[in-house]
Amino acid sequence: MMKLYSLKLTSVICPKCELTFATPVAKMPKLSRESRVETDLHRVLPDAAIRASLIAMCPECLYTWWLSAFQTHYFLPEMLPDAPPVDNAKKFGHAVLSGRNNGAHSLDRAIVALNGYWCAREDFQSADKWLELASRELYEALNDDSWDGNRGRYQFIMGEVLRLMGEFHDAVRFYSLVDRRSVLPRELINHQIEQAKNGDSTPTLLPPHIIEEIFLPKPTIVPTAVPSDVSVA
């Protein structure tokens, strides 16, 4: 299973100072019913370095953001300066800061902070301050009416963050805001409300059928139109 995950170096250009540097990039297996996915809708990765490689940090100006926002370069990474040797989860902290300094939306910063929490867990570190940071950023994002998107999904994740923090009453309040447009299974929402009401703050794995329903939905089959002169009786 571990073998399916791998890291190699790639060359990227910093969008702020244009330095070309080397940073790790991960290869991951496709998500399946058998993947470990928790109720806060994240996939558990086998190594914090895999998640940390989703973020690149410039060694010159320290700009830090999703690797996907950096252009790749044809130079061999072995010839280039390395990204700074920063602790896996701390990279996400730097990214939240870069996001703030560069006007990134609170929802984007919240997603970075959530990844910091997941990364800290994958590195067996304390998660408390990450959950607090994620809850602050998510709260700001959900208070902002200017963005369109699956708000229900983030209300649900906010419920999860609060449950994991032991804030059960507020957790239930956020779960209860989640409506059908979130496309989340009712069974899952009810289960999490129940878990919060029971005062259970532990991270919880999703059962395979819920993973399938959320992440691997079957394509909707559109019935072929039947020509009116053909009898279908």
Ligand SMILES: [Zn+2]
């Ligand atoms: Zn830079």
